[in-house]
Amino acid sequence: MQPRPVEAIAGFAAHLREHGLQVGIAEQQAMVHAALSVQAAESQRLRAGWRSIVCHGAAEWRKYPELFDGYWLPHRPKGNVRTSGATRPRRDLRQLVSDLHTALDAQTRVAGATDAALVLASGAESQPPAERAQGGASRSEPLAERNFSEWLPQDLGRLERIVEAIAQRLRRRLLRRLKNHAHGRRLDVRRTLRASLRTGGEPFFPAWRRPCRERPRLFVLVDVSRSMETYAQLFLRIARAFVGVLDARVFVFHTRLTEVTALLARDSGRVQEKINAVTAGFGGGTRIAASVADFVRGHGRRGLSRSARLLILSDGFDSDPPERLARELAHVKRRGARLYWLHPTRGAPQSEALAACRELIDGFAAVYNLDSLARVRELVE
Amino acid sequence: MNEQALREALRAAGYIADGGLVTTLWFAQALERALLIEGDAGVGKTAVAGALAAALGRRLIRLQCYEGLDLQQAAYEWNYARQLLAIRLHEHGGGVAESDLFTREYLLERPLLAALTSDAPVVLLIDEVDRADEAFEAYLLEALADWQITIPELGSIRARHVPHVVLTSNGTRELSDALRRRCLYYYLEYPTLEREVAIVRATVPDAAARLIEAAVAFVQNLRREDLQKTPGIAETLDWVRALHKLELKALPEDPETILRTLTCLLKTRDDRFQITPEEVRRLAESPLTGVAARG
Numbered sequence: 001m002q003p004r005p006v007e008a009i010a011g012f013a014a015h016l017r018e019h020g021l022q023v024g025i026a027e028q029q030a031m032v033h034a035a036l037s038v039q040a041a042e043s044q045r046l047r048a049g050w051r052s053i054v055c056h057g058a059a060e061w062r063k064y065p066e067l068f069d070g071y072w073l074p075h076r077p078k079g080n081v082r083t084s085g086a087t088r089p090r091r092d093l094r095q096l097v098s099d100l101h102t103a104l105d106a107q108t109r110v111a112g113a114t115d116a117a118l119v120l121a122s123g124a125e126s127q128p129p130a131e132r133a134q135g136g137a138s139r140s141e142p143l144a145e146r147n148f149s150e151w152l153p154q155d156l157g158r159l160e161r162i163v164e165a166i167a168q169r170l171r172r173r174l175l176r177r178l179k180n181h182a183h184g185r186r187l188d189v190r191r192t193l194r195a196s197l198r199t200g201g202e203p204f205f206p207a208w209r210r211p212c213r214e215r216p217r218l219f220v221l222v223d224v225s226r227s228m229e230t231y232a233q234l235f236l237r238i239a240r241a242f243v244g245v246l247d248a249r250v251f252v253f254h255t256r257l258t259e260v261t262a263l264l265a266r267d268s269g270r271v272q273e274k275i276n277a278v279t280a281g282f283g284g285g286t287r288i289a290a291s292v293a294d295f296v297r298g299h300g301r302r303g304l305s306r307s308a309r310l311l312i313l314s315d316g317f318d319s320d321p322p323e324r325l326a327r328e329l330a331h332v333k334r335r336g337a338r339l340y341w342l343h344p345t346r347g348a349p350q351s352e353a354l355a356a357c358r359e360l361i362d363g364f365a366a367v368y369n370l371d372s373l374a375r376v377r378e379l380v381e
Numbered sequence: 382m383n384e385q386a387l388r389e390a391l392r393a394a395g396y397i398a399d400g401g402l403v404t405t406l407w408f409a410q411a412l413e414r415a416l417l418i419e420g421d422a423g424v425g426k427t428a429v430a431g432a433l434a435a436a437l438g439r440r441l442i443r444l445q446c447y448e449g450l451d452l453q454q455a456a457y458e459w460n461y462a463r464q465l466l467a468i469r470l471h472e473h474g475g476g477v478a479e480s481d482l483f484t485r486e487y488l489l490e491r492p493l494l495a496a497l498t499s500d501a502p503v504v505l506l507i508d509e510v511d512r513a514d515e516a517f518e519a520y521l522l523e524a525l526a527d528w529q530i531t532i533p534e535l536g537s538i539r540a541r542h543v544p545h546v547v548l549t550s551n552g553t554r555e556l557s558d559a560l561r562r563r564c565l566y567y568y569l570e571y572p573t574l575e576r577e578v579a580i581v582r583a584t585v586p587d588a589a590a591r592l593i594e595a596a597v598a599f600v601q602n603l604r605r606e607d608l609q610k611t612p613g614i615a616e617t618l619d620w621v622r623a624l625h626k627l628e629l630k631a632l633p634e635d636p637e638t639i640l641r642t643l644t645c646l647l648k649t650r651d652d653r654f655q656i657t658p659e660e661v662r663r664l665a666e667s668p669l670t671g672v673a674a675r676g
Binding site for chain 1: 384400401404405408409411412414416419461462465552558561562565566567568609
């Protein structure tokens, strides 16, 4: 049986919602309005028209054509759109537009055109979302439990939220310097007087200042050695989130140390290629201690102070002598920076070098999935 | 104006739009909704508004957003100097009532208010809305949802004609869901080879067809390189104009010669460094594959 036109639109809206698009009542009403503003013969224009209504970002924009075709043109190949096993009623966009016009004509005899469209659209909301579990298989995936190595792009949003939560934990330092701020408590006499010139000397627009607060500087060292192969790419993804949220500086090391902040900051799909190129020349084992030394004396010479935090992402397997790592980390501590070590092993790390410098490290956490990364929040300050 | 007429009018205004964009512009007009356009820098987001104004024969009012943009620069401001002058003038004649000072006469209209109170319908371009702060974005919600602006001293001012609003964003900051949901959305991609050739032909009609095709193909290949600043349509136009001024009828064979003219396309030191004569030769010779899929 052919569903009522508004129900068909509601069904499409539910289909879009199932795939993560935010399609509420307002969007559905706009979809009905849009369908009413075209003739049945030109119903294909709705593909572009509805796209501009239901998409609110670039990711949804790219997903839409496949979702639209998968719903309205099911005989075409569907790509990777998830489909349920249930058989669907026949869908015909042209018929829908035509039915909608007929329904509107009937409604307009009793009410105004716009009201009728709203009535039509509000009826469209009533359809419940499709049952998710079918035949024992559920569509919801235990995202948080999934290992990093099985990550999908949609988890990146969650990663960013976790990193933001970590950023909030990092205590901001109060500085003596004052900064312009609309809700400050100290009067900026100079700016107030300057602003009063345009009101004939009457200080109508007081300008305020307040002391600055500064976030700690964050340095992230990521181990990209052979032993970290499975995790390195994903640790780099975490590092990238730190660059985006906290303006961190990121370095990769193997037997040498190289800064990759600029590569990570750019949203370029070839970042991984570049990092591979940077690290390609490296050979032999992992020289964590030498890399830390390199960092302390080179890149970190200026920034590594009391307000700095150093995050090392590594399994701790070092080909330098174990006591050397402790010596180098002691240098970091002497500068006053706080030191956190994230390792990918679920249990306690077996590395001898790490065992030797346990007391120098302020926080120590195993990070193997999103839940464990979320726990890092409790660690940092 | 129907969709076909709008497409023709846009073309006459010098903007060659693809089918989806014309449909979306038409829907924005039919549904009286603002249109948010996102896309990389240089794909012609701002030009859409200019072309739309020209196509519809309406005045274009532009509000350029920047960090720290406030109501006084965006919507309205009281003309304090004039108010003070009025107070001084009336000082000896018994003074002036407060209600006389807060009237439309003393109100300076800034782009948002000007667009709503204009006698004829206008096109309002709110450019780079992501640069403005969240407070301004929240203020926009009232203007875009109800087509009105509330001024505490005067009350709400409703739009005489609903303006055609185009917002553009470069994605430097994530816009709020509330704003996104009040707008129609369009993601503008780099043009396909055919469309870019048509754009260049329309803008630089004197240039040789062979030169235009080869230059556009080169730029399309260049866009697939990992550059810091990917060249936009304006850069392509600049480059073709430059090559045309050099009286070239086709792309020169010698990569060094091409490289010397690439100042029009490559805008950072890193990008200049990355594109070597060998790269230029490769880009000029490699066939175009998969570009159409991107556009």
